[in-house]
Amino acid sequence: MEELDPPVDGAQVLAALLERSGAEFRREGARFRLLFTQRGCKWQTVCDCREGRILVYGVHPARVSAPETALALCSELNGRIVRGAFFVQEGHIVFRTGAELTDRYSAAERAASALEYNAAAVSGFWTRLAAGAAGRLLD
Numbered sequence: 001m002e003e004l005d006p007p008v009d010g011a012q013v014l015a016a017l018l019e020r021s022g023a024e025f026r027r028e029g030a031r032f033r034l035l036f037t038q039r040g041c042k043w044q045t046v047c048d049c050r051e052g053r054i055l056v057y058g059v060h061p062a063r064v065s066a067p068e069t070a071l072a073l074c075s076e077l078n079g080r081i082v083r084g085a086f087f088v089q090e091g092h093i094v095f096r097t098g099a100e101l102t103d104r105y106s107a108a109e110r111a112a113s114a115l116e117y118n119a120a121a122v123s124g125f126w127t128r129l130a131a132g133a134a135g136r137l138l139d
Helices: 010-021 067-078 107-124 126-133
Strands: 025-028 031-038 041-050 053-059 085-089 092-100
Touching (some): 010 025, 010 107
Antiparallel strands (some): 025 031, 041 053, 085 092
């Protein structure tokens, strides 16, 4: 018996979305890497696709030289954002968002929303993220 609503292939949805947008990206199976440029800021975004969901990781380029300060900043910002989370991984501050792809009709819209929210958070806190990585907390 065939499923009425089979799980959505996140990699297929994201590949189609990125191709339509004209964005340059590199695909490695279910993982996508692309460079975002917004408001004069440039950073790498990595997307991991699984059956029924997409996880989006915006990686701030500044190397973390003061982990305690960077983690304190992540904690503060996590109290201010609605979706997603900031954390430190592999020497960088990362912002993760995601999208549940519950049906094929809204999948592209949900994926685009996750990418847009991620980009807005990374670029919106750009200066604070760079300062936090260097050990300074800005107001």
